[in-house]
Amino acid sequence: MKHNYKKIIRCLNVFTRIILAFLGLAFIGSVFYVVDILSGNIKENLINDDSMFILQGHTVVADSAIRNFPRVQYALSFICGISLMFVGAYIALRAVQNILQNVLKGQVFNLKNAQNIKQIVWAQIWLVCSDPFLFWTNHLTETHLGRSSNTFQSSFIGDSITLLVIYVVYIAFKMAVDLKKENSLTI
């Protein structure tokens, strides 16, 4: 393997570890966020949050809207969506790490890597499953508080396309593994 590739792969490996660490921290942060929402701190977390868009005509939110906001429904939907998303991201990152380590050992087109790509396909399915829950949380804030989060908007189609692309890559990779196996059995 070229020395440059090794450097790039090592860098990617370190980068994956950093993302994994951030993922853990983000999950802990999400749990605290949900607890905060459940305890009634909606103003700070949803209404005055900088990352939320204000829908036209909803600059001021009535106290009754804040009081009647379905906190439990929001929290449950959020925690379900975020958990599915984090599980998917964790599985995908672990699989990427395994692939990078195998590539570093010079094992590229083998069954282990094909299984790792299959894991990434499953991880993407987890992500697609998280989308309806996150979409629902966004729908609740939109209808009750007039606030929208661009993070949770219509990611279902994008995630589904990504799933399709990864699945095609998985099939192509498996075919490459079979070709390599056949080639190594040509004497």
Added chain:
Amino acid sequence: MIKITLNVVMAERNISSNELAKLVGITPANISILKTGKAKAVRFTTLEKLCQVLDCQPGDLIKYEKD
């Protein structure tokens, strides 16, 4: 199906796998793959060398059998 009869010719010529591998220029592991019928394909160059070393025809090494 195609059947490799290399082991029969090797026994007739009284030649070991290691010896044949050295003379043909392939690894003993590949000779084993050929003998056990695990090989998916045989290169013409390998076949030529095998015929040269074992002093035989390709038909002596490869047979076709109906399934």
